[in-house]
Amino acid sequence: MKLKTRLAIAFLTITFVPMLLFYLTVLALSSYQARSFSKEYGLTEQVDLFSGNSMQIFNRLTKRSQEEIRKTLDSNPDKYNDRTYLDSVNDELKSHYAYLILRKGDSIVYCGDDNKEANETLCDQLPRFDTIRGELEGGIYLDGESQHLIKQMDFKYPDGSLGSAFIISNVDDLVPEVKSLLREMMIMGASILITAGIILTLWVYRSILSPLNKLQIATKKIRDGNLDYVLDVDADDEIGQLCQDFEEMRIRLKENAEEKVQDDRENKELISNISHDLKTPITAIKGYVEGIMDGVASSPERLDKYIRTIYNKANDMDRLIDELTFYSKIDTNKIPYAFSKINVAQYFKDCVEEVGLDMEARGIELGYFNYVDEDVVVIADAEQMKRVINNIISNSVKYLDKKKGIINIRIKDVGDFIQVEIEDNGKGIAAKDLPNIFDRFYRTDSSRNSSQGGSGIGLSIVRKIIEDHGGRIWATSKEGIGTEIHFVLRKYQEVVQDEQNTDCGR
Numbered sequence: 001m002k003l004k005t006r007l008a009i010a011f012l013t014i015t016f017v018p019m020l021l022f023y024l025t026v027l028a029l030s031s032y033q034a035r036s037f038s039k040e041y042g043l044t045e046q047v048d049l050f051s052g053n054s055m056q057i058f059n060r061l062t063k064r065s066q067e068e069i070r071k072t073l074d075s076n077p078d079k080y081n082d083r084t085y086l087d088s089v090n091d092e093l094k095s096h097y098a099y100l101i102l103r104k105g106d107s108i109v110y111c112g113d114d115n116k117e118a119n120e121t122l123c124d125q126l127p128r129f130d131t132i133r134g135e136l137e138g139g140i141y142l143d144g145e146s147q148h149l150i151k152q153m154d155f156k157y158p159d160g161s162l163g164s165a166f167i168i169s170n171v172d173d174l175v176p177e178v179k180s181l182l183r184e185m186m187i188m189g190a191s192i193l194i195t196a197g198i199i200l201t202l203w204v205y206r207s208i209l210s211p212l213n214k215l216q217i218a219t220k221k222i223r224d225g226n227l228d229y230v231l232d233v234d235a236d237d238e239i240g241q242l243c244q245d246f247e248e249m250r251i252r253l254k255e256n257a258e259e260k261v262q263d264d265r266e267n268k269e270l271i272s273n274i275s276h277d278l279k280t281p282i283t284a285i286k287g288y289v290e291g292i293m294d295g296v297a298s299s300p301e302r303l304d305k306y307i308r309t310i311y312n313k314a315n316d317m318d319r320l321i322d323e324l325t326f327y328s329k330i331d332t333n334k335i336p337y338a339f340s341k342i343n344v345a346q347y348f349k350d351c352v353e354e355v356g357l358d359m360e361a362r363g364i365e366l367g368y369f370n371y372v373d374e375d376v377v378v379i380a381d382a383e384q385m386k387r388v389i390n391n392i393i394s395n396s397v398k399y400l401d402k403k404k405g406i407i408n409i410r411i412k413d414v415g416d417f418i419q420v421e422i423e424d425n426g427k428g429i430a431a432k433d434l435p436n437i438f439d440r441f442y443r444t445d446s447s448r449n450s451s452q453g454g455s456g457i458g459l460s461i462v463r464k465i466i467e468d469h470g471g472r473i474w475a476t477s478k479e480g481i482g483t484e485i486h487f488v489l490r491k492y493q494e495v496v497q498d499e500q501n502t503d504c505g506r
Helices: 004-042 055-061 063-075 075-083 081-094 118-123 175-225 238-293 300-331 345-360 382-398 458-468 500-503
Strands: 101-104 107-111 140-142 146-158 161-168 340-344 365-370 376-381 406-414 415-422 472-480 484-491
Touching: 004 175, 055 063, 055 500, 063 075, 063 081, 063 146, 063 161, 075 081, 075 146, 075 161, 081 107, 081 484, 101 118, 101 472, 118 161, 161 345, 175 238, 238 300, 300 458, 340 345, 345 365, 345 406, 376 382, 376 484, 382 406, 382 415, 382 458, 382 484, 458 484
Parallel strands: 365 406
Antiparallel strands: 101 107, 101 161, 140 146, 146 161, 340 376, 406 415, 415 484, 472 484
16 A cells, blocks of 8 residues: 555544544434433433533423423412422422422512522513413523523412412523533543544554664664665555665675675685796796706707797796686676677687697697588687687696597587587596586685696686677586586578568568
């Protein structure tokens, strides 16, 4: 759920939901209290308690008493000379929050309220005899700051005197049921607001604040260098997306940090390898030069041997430096390729002839077998492909352990590709090492005293060049028997347009 949607829901929750719940609660409470009120006081009509201190409530409370008083006045007015009877009528009215005032002529002969001072003022304002006619049940008369509902019933005493019976209700106050209703409504309203606030707070905390707290903790962990702390936030809103982006950033930072550590370790290993492998030919060169200077190479044959050895060692140094230079270009993706069409049969034949002289000098048998047609062409960088052949063969030469070393080169046609296989009869590679031989600095013999030497980047350079040519390289090997390196390159095929189709399209 989007954050703006949550905010909209939060707004509705904190405004309309409490209002709706409060409205429904008021309806339920008022309906319940109205039924209870009618039952309690024996009313047959529905009473609107929610109207507060309206005359409707007090009017209906005394309606039945009014009817009984009216009947008694019409049938037996002499009872209203009996003080005991008047007290009983007044007690009944008090149970309905009213009281009785009886007037004979112009004199008040009975007052059912104990507040004498207030009643004196009220009595002076009572309507005169026969003021309220018909079935009119009463009116409102001001008594200072108070309001009263007055029901007047005129009659004649047995002696002929004019009399009036008044039912007085003080409408300033509220009946207990109304007070209870208002109190319950206030309690329910406060409860609804508190409950809605708690629910909304928990919801906002879980959906917004909790992910932000986790994000803050993760940020501090990253700041302190802990890149292993996983930010676990499962949400589909903007904050969840932010946390996911943060987690992706952490993963990349960790990968970059690990890659930097690996690069530093590889660079140190490279420097160590190069230093070691340069030291060996330099030591040999110094030894032979000192031999020449000391006159040890006294004969022309020995002098020629010393010079050739110095030359070969210098070539080894040059090859190591060249590998280091090429390695730096790999890291910066600045390998200078010069792609062109290369005839496969002729190109590999020339490569084999060039390598063959060195193999012959080393006493290694080199076999070449071409199984592709003379017109097969690939798009490649001739110089870099020569580096591939030389690196693979050089690596094979290092690990030849047989008395008679053999290296075979086969060129095969495999459909849309040509496949080159370079096979040796060296000591082979263990199965556990085979998947890693094209990795940088990986050496099956990690000992620095290894007589084979090498920087450990030769085969990684080979893989990089082949992959940049759109090809693939792999190796198979059996320990004690030998190793075979395979790589494939896609053939170049001319796109020949059909002249007839071309003419039709004009």
